[in-house]
Amino acid sequence: MSRKHTVFVTARSFGNADDQALTLLRDHGCNVMKLVATDTEPLTKQLEEKIGEADAIIAGLEPYTAELLAKATKLKVLSRYGVGYDAVDLEATRKQNIAVTITPGANSDSVADMAVSLMLSVARNIPIMDSTTRNGTPQRPSSVEMWRKTLGVIGTGRIGKGVIKRCLGFEMRVLCHDVYQDPELLTMKDVTYTDLETLISNSDFISIHTPLTPDTHNLFSSETFKKMKPRAILVNTARGGIIDERALYDALIAKQIGGAGLDVTSGDEPYEGLRHLPNCILTPHAGAATYEAGSKMSYLAAENVLAVLEGRECKNIVS
Numbered sequence: 001m002s003r004k005h006t007v008f009v010t011a012r013s014f015g016n017a018d019d020q021a022l023t024l025l026r027d028h029g030c031n032v033m034k035l036v037a038t039d040t041e042p043l044t045k046q047l048e049e050k051i052g053e054a055d056a057i058i059a060g061l062e063p064y065t066a067e068l069l070a071k072a073t074k075l076k077v078l079s080r081y082g083v084g085y086d087a088v089d090l091e092a093t094r095k096q097n098i099a100v101t102i103t104p105g106a107n108s109d110s111v112a113d114m115a116v117s118l119m120l121s122v123a124r125n126i127p128i129m130d131s132t133t134r135n136g137t138p139q140r141p142s143s144v145e146m147w148r149k150t151l152g153v154i155g156t157g158r159i160g161k162g163v164i165k166r167c168l169g170f171e172m173r174v175l176c177h178d179v180y181q182d183p184e185l186l187t188m189k190d191v192t193y194t195d196l197e198t199l200i201s202n203s204d205f206i207s208i209h210t211p212l213t214p215d216t217h218n219l220f221s222s223e224t225f226k227k228m229k230p231r232a233i234l235v236n237t238a239r240g241g242i243i244d245e246r247a248l249y250d251a252l253i254a255k256q257i258g259g260a261g262l263d264v265t266s267g268d269e270p271y272e273g274l275r276h277l278p279n280c281i282l283t284p285h286a287g288a289a290t291y292e293a294g295s296k297m298s299y300l301a302a303e304n305v306l307a308v309l310e311g312r313e314c315k316n317i318v319s
């Protein structure tokens with residue numbers, strides 16, 4: 001590299017391989033600037049002020065709008081620490097010739113574990129039992145079992161497939177839906193691809209693993225909930241916008257479905273009503289928050305930056 005490149009790191013944790021990934025960037029002659037959000041200086045404000053200095057950004061979940069990107073006159077690569085890129089305006093990055101990269105597979109096992117944790121936690125009412133035991137009024141609400149139930153998986157990519165493999169250990173029958181059929185899954189006993197309607201009305205557990213796109217936005221609406229089994233449990237570790245949260249709240253109140261586990265919500269905060277429902281578990285987009293995933297994501301995100309800046313082939317470019 002002839003000139004020292006400036007790499008912003010905005011990823012909210014950047015994993016426990018922080019040092020390793022930062023060292024890799026510095027060893028390749030990069031000037032690394034960590035942007036840390038504070039109460040007075042939110043990340044978006046810092047980005048608006050400084051983005052013009054960046055040759056590369058290792059990006060968390062913050063939005064990259066056309067307006068913000070217009071100020072990024074030197075930017076060559078927007079390297080997502082993660083796999084979702086719904087918050088990036090791809091029309092703008094294409095127009096400005098900015099490569100967008102992701103870290104495929106780096107967090108799949110972590111998120112698949114999280115989805116199964118949410119299924120079990122909702123099914124067995126773990127949070128209610130935990131809080132009531134702690135406060136001296138233990139409750140034992142009737143729960144449902146996962147063993148040999150029907151699981152619906154929407155999106156059978158890296159994470160969805162990981163969830164299926166885990167749930168086959170519970171001898172579940174798996175109904176899958178995807179725009180693409182995975183050859184390995186097609187050969188598996190107890191795993192069947194089906195249309196969305198069949199999956200929704202026959203599953204005891206449904207786990208969502210598609211990206212957020214115009215096709216998947218509000219895939220779960222009030223109409224969808226009416227078709228689900230009354231004790232069905234819906235888990236979303238993908239993106240908030242895939243479920244209409246107001247409709248989910250109404251469905252939980254009306255007992256159209258049994259419960260929900262959400263690692264992601266459409267706004268920064270979950271829909272207010274959901275906070276007060278004991279059969280809805282909420283986690284803060286923490287599916288990838290394991291040491292293992294953080295370590296792999298940060299290192300791969302750094303490698304992606306270097307490949308683009310150094311003009312080498314980068315197989316993780318998505319746009």
Ligand SMILES: NC(=O)C1=CN([C@@H]2O[C@H](COP(=O)(O)OP(=O)(O)OC[C@H]3O[C@@H](n4cnc5c(N)ncnc54)[C@H](O)[C@@H]3O)[C@@H](O)[C@H]2O)C=CC1
Nearest residue numbers: 084155156157158159178179209210211215237238287288
């Ligand atoms: N909660 C968290 O911390 C995390 C959330 N995610 C979310 O999970 C999503 C999935 O991640 P991966 O499995 O790694 O991605 P992937 O790309 O391997 O799998 C996505 C699957 O969804 C399918 N798909 C796309 N559009 C569809 C549609 N309209 N209907 C049915 N299927 C459709 C694709 O064909 C693909 O098989 C990401 O897009 C991201 O939004 C990913 C990692 C961490």
Ligand SMILES: O=C(O)C(=O)COP(=O)(O)O
Nearest residue numbers: 060061081082083084288
């Ligand atoms: O866990 C994080 O901090 C992430 O940014 C994960 O992003 P993703 O959901 O994989 O797009």
